[in-house]
Each structure stands twice: as structure tokens, then as C-alpha cells.
Amino acid sequence: MTKYILASASPRRVEILGHLGFEFTVEPSDAEDKLKKDFNKLPPKEKVEELSFIKAADVAESLILTKETEEGDAYIVIGADTVVAVDGEILEKPRDRADAGRMIELIQGRSHDVYTGVTLIYIPKNILENRGVKEGNKYLELFKILENQMNEGEKEEETSELGSIIKSLLNENKLIVRTFSEKTEVSVYPMNEAEVEGYISTLEPYDKAGGYAIQGRFSAYIEKINGDYSNVVGLPAGRLYHEIKEVYRCTTSLLKTI
Numbered sequence: 001m002t003k004y005i006l007a008s009a010s011p012r013r014v015e016i017l018g019h020l021g022f023e024f025t026v027e028p029s030d031a032e033d034k035l036k037k038d039f040n041k042l043p044p045k046e047k048v049e050e051l052s053f054i055k056a057a058d059v060a061e062s063l064i065l066t067k068e069t070e071e072g073d074a075y076i077v078i079g080a081d082t083v084v085a086v087d088g089e090i091l092e093k094p095r096d097r098a099d100a101g102r103m104i105e106l107i108q109g110r111s112h113d114v115y116t117g118v119t120l121i122y123i124p125k126n127i128l129e130n131r132g133v134k135e136g137n138k139y140l141e142l143f144k145i146l147e148n149q150m151n152e153g154e155k156e157e158e159t160s161e162l163g164s165i166i167k168s169l170l171n172e173n174k175l176i177v178r179t180f181s182e183k184t185e186v187s188v189y190p191m192n193e194a195e196v197e198g199y200i201s202t203l204e205p206y207d208k209a210g211g212y213a214i215q216g217r218f219s220a221y222i223e224k225i226n227g228d229y230s231n232v233v234g235l236p237a238g239r240l241y242h243e244i245k246e247v248y249r250c251t252t253s254l255l256k257t258i
């Protein structure tokens, strides 16, 4: 049986994946905070794709190295990241009230893009079953070295090596990794000062990219969208379902190589 793991603390992602009918467990990753790498230099599409990979790879690596498996299950780990992009600036979650106000001022009365990147990592049961043998130990050692480097706060290139176990397994054709992203264009009605103030006085902006929730009070200010609605809320449901189907299509060739 294949088990699904959502590598995200976002309650919106839990809801969207639940709607798709998958049974899954939630194991959030704090890999993003561990990295010193400056993702802000990347364009939004690359940034969300890279961060989704980092989150999924972090959870997949711990799974490969530590998880007690039941009767040799296979796993699909799902990582995601969402940002708002306006005039070449990337808006993540606002730091404070002033930052939330700045973001709402920036996006009101015009359109912006919301990007969500998703990474799926399929771990066949054979990898988990082989953990105890020689090859498994090789990865365990690599993982320990990386962890020590992070603890000691060593050089930036080394701390950004998170995901290298997944990459080396992928190179050896032992995993399936699929990364993709969706863009949704969102047009926001003009807002007056009282409306901006009123909105940032709610708790809504503070855990959302761009400082707003299309699914909440901010719906009052949404004029139209072009693209997938669920993508704005944190997970592009339709694309995700079809990408998971594609993963299963690829498992046939993967299993031949293990």
C-alpha cells in the first residue's frame, strides 16, 4: 500500500488534500528556516518549486532514515510553497501589521500572480526495507554529516545541501521526484484606507502569502481570478491529482530498476 504524507503545517493544504479523497498524515518540515540560502534572488516560479522540493526532501529523508515501516509500505511525500508576485516583488507572509498594510496597499486596485510550487517524492518500499543494509548506512552517514554541518552553522553552500540524499537516490533511479508549479492571476478591487485598516486588524493576513486570504474576509475585494482557485489557497488540486496519477504511471519503470 502507498501512504501519503503532507509535508506542510498549512491547514488549508490539509483541507484541499482531504477533498481529493486521499488518506494522509501530516509531517511539517522546518527545513525552510534551517537554510541560509537566499531564495529571494530566484524568480517566483523557481522559488516556490525549490522550496517545495526542500520541504518534501526534508521529510522524505527523515522517513528513509528513521521511520519504522509497516509491512514495507511505499510512500508519497507532498511538499508545497506559495508566494504572491507583484511588479517583480515576491510577497511571503507579512512580518507584522505594517508589513501586512504595505502588502495590501500594493495589491489593491490591480492584478497580481499567485504561484504555488509542489514536489512529490515517491519512495518505493524497497528503499525503506534496505535501510539496515550497507547501502542504507551510507545514506545514514551522509545525513549525519549534513546535520552536523547545519548545527555548527558552517558555510552557506554546505547548509543548503538539504535534499542531497534524495538527489543521489534519484540519480541512481531509485525514487520518483516530480516538481511543478501553477500560476493564478488574481484581480483585486480598489480599497480605501478604512478598508485596508479594517482588514489588517483581523488575524487573517498573518499566516498567508501576500497578507490576504481569498477564502476568507478578503473575498469581499476579489474582482476575478484567472487560473485555479485552490492554487491560491495553497495547493493546486486538479494538477496535483493528475501529477499523482503520473507518478503511479512511472512506478512501473522504476520498479524494474530496483
Ligand SMILES: Cc1cn([C@H]2C[C@H](O)[C@@H](COP(=O)(O)OP(=O)(O)OP(=O)(O)O)O2)c(=O)[nH]c1=O
Pocket: 007, 008, 009, 010, 011, 012, 013, 028, 029, 055, 080, 081, 082, 083, 084, 093, 114, 207, 208, 209, 210, 212, 213, 214, 215, 232, 233, 234
Ligand atoms: C494568497 C493566499 C495564501 N494562503 C496561504 C497558503 C499557505 O498556507 C500560505 C503561504 O505560506 P507557505 O510558506 O507556502 O506555507 P505554510 O507556512 O502555511 O505551511 P508549510 O511551510 O508548513 O507548508 O498562505 C491562503 O490561505 N489564502 C490565500 O489567498
